[in-house]
Amino acid sequence: MSVRSLVNTVMRAVRVTEFGGPKVLKVDKNVPVPKSSNDQILIKVHAAGINPVDTYIRSGTYAVKPTLPYTPGKDVAGVVEEVGSNVSNLKKGDRVYSMAATSGGYAEYCTAASSDTKLLHSNLTYEEGAGIGVPYYTAYRALVIIGGAKAGDTVLVHGASGAVGLACAQIAHFRGLRVLGTAGSQAGLDLIARNGCDAVFCHREEGYATKIMEATENVGPQIIIEMLANVNLERDLTMIAKKGRIVVVGNRGSTEITPRLAMQKECIVTGMLLFNATQGEMDEIDAAVAGGMRDGWIKPHIGKVYSLEEAPNAHEDIINNKGTQGRLIFKVSS
Missing domain, CATH: 3.40.50.720 (NAD(P)-binding Rossmann-like Domain)
Known part of the structure; x- marks a missing residue:
């Protein structure tokens, strides 16, 4: 699909229109595909990670509240669909993971800061890639x-x-x-x-x-x-x-x-x-994670996989589980 045709299309995404419990998470099939800025990329999301902080933000109790309505999620893995004019570290077609989804990761497409989006090694699946970031x-x-x-x-x-x-x-x-x-x-x-x-x-x-x-x-x-x-x-x-x-x-x-x-x-x-990490610390972590993926000692364990429609169950499980076992993710596309 070309970049130009994407701009005028819609996608499925989880939307929050009011703060509250897990039931406020609802799939909207007519959300416009976001447009990346000059310093961003557009990612076709294959999998999205679920973090406890996502539930705090959704409930309205987190220190920073997003403007409603919004799509939750920061951790994603997928394929670069579009790059901004200032982006030189990534190109269309790259397999990537990111923990900087700016438009929200619980969606078929998301924008992300290019500086916080990294190449996903071929040793890992997209589902595992969604388990790396945070x-x-x-x-x-x-x-x-x-x-x-x-x-x-x-x-x-x-x-x-x-x-x-x-x-x-x-x-x-x-x-x-x-x-x-x-x-x-x-x-x-x-x-x-x-x-x-x-x-x-x-x-x-x-x-x-x-x-x-x-x-x-x-x-x-x-x-x-x-x-x-x-x-x-x-x-x-x-x-x-x-x-x-x-x-x-x-x-x-x-x-x-x-x-x-x-x-x-x-x-x-x-x-x-x-x-709170400095840029120097993030650079150190980037290098360590890249080496771990390459050498095989980084291997996220996927505990449970959900569809976007199961977002309320996923948020319930990540907080009220009886014994956590690895990463919870959404599988968005194959």
Whole structure:
């Protein structure tokens, strides 16, 4: 299909016309195909990733609210359909992934910032490509840049079976760390054991923290990557090694901690938000991810695939699941 014919056509896209629960997500079959600006590209979307932040934005509780109506989603994988006049790093027909869908990724086509759109290696499918962006970039920044991970360290990925957790485990394993991971189901434990975790623990089991400490000879992990701080932060403070680092990646509420635990450990507790990354950090992550795709150690696990019409179910599942297992995605086109 030519660029000119695309401009005057319509597409299917998930639209939000009011903030609220998952049911506000509705497919509209007559949304105009967006037009890329000079610095953007137009992507024919094959798959789109689903992130927890998508649900916060949809509910209207996120700090930044988009103008209604809007199409959710930032993570996509597909084929470049059109390039802006200032774009030199990509061309029509390139297989790409992006976490910068500017017109919304839950759609048949989306515009994206060319600077934040990268080539998708042939080792990965489009579905896997939709699992790279936010999960792997978040994991790398949390573990390596903020967490200061180095070969020989022990890292505990607290909630390792989700998309970011599995990315952390794969990156840590590749970089020579000893990886401990927790999950909430036997299927989740089996999954993280196959994806880089040297020892696995069920965080629904009473006394699991004691087992983690025994596995570290009661020293504790040097790094903890925390996916649900409002539930686990106090426990993390009891486990972290002296002068260790707890990096909070996920949180869904307030919590109460005992500051003396931090005093005793002289540990650092820090939050991490991917979009605070500097350009230099993003360049470092780009290079690491490109190498991981090429060499085969980056391999997103797709937990469940949805159609665009199943968007309400997808948003319900990503928040209220009984045991996350990998990345949730929309399959948009074949």
